Amino acid sequence: MTLENAARDVRERAYAPYSNFKVGAALRADTGEVFVGCNVENVAYPEGTCAEAGAIAAMIAGGAARITELVVIADSPAPVPPCGGCRQKIAEFAGPDVPVTLLSVGGARLETTVAALLPGAFGADHMGLA
Template identity: 55%
Template sequence: MAGLDELFERAKAARAQAYAPYSRFPVGAALRSASGAVFSGCNVENAAYPLGVCAETSAISAMVAAGETRIMEILVLGPGPGRIAPCGACRQRIAEFAPSEALIHLADETGAAETTSVSELLPRAFGPASLARG
């Protein structure tokens, strides 16, 4: 599973760069786009709490800035022990760019991962197809 190992290592490297002086909860994320490229990101906090950026959002922004718009899988790594899942806002952001069957890997510091899908984490998601109904 070399692909998953690469996502883990990239998320781990991004997490090491996280700016989390308030929560002290550094998070890293790495995603693989439809082209096979890997994009990573980390959380960036702000003293005005609502202005912070989640790691998943950071990785998605890097992907979009590179001209891509399709997530095939994403790995989220927080401090351990234990796995963390994307927050509600990030689940919505992931759903914007990923098919419902896209894989979401929840990792901890040991590298162990639980794998789920977009549809399992955000059932009945509102997305681009929802707007086409109108």
């Protein structure tokens, strides 16, 4: 299954009764495995979970640690970029040149990179840990 199809499939399982804005994310880890996540809302808004964060949590729980590719899909007129918090989470586990594909269910597509999504990202090197 392609990352795009995995993101489309998991998007359908999103729990979004308040916004009705379903998002799916699929990533490929450096192990070759695919991990998925969908947004999960909560009545105590904004205590939900983003699709990208869910996919990253699944990757870590699955024993992998590095993202090599990411796809995010939402039902919107234009592709939807990850929120600021998710951009930082993605940058924690992906190099700046990792490809990110943003899709709309209507067929719009934007191909970018982690560095383009989060220029000047704060990283471990800023703390003297790299």
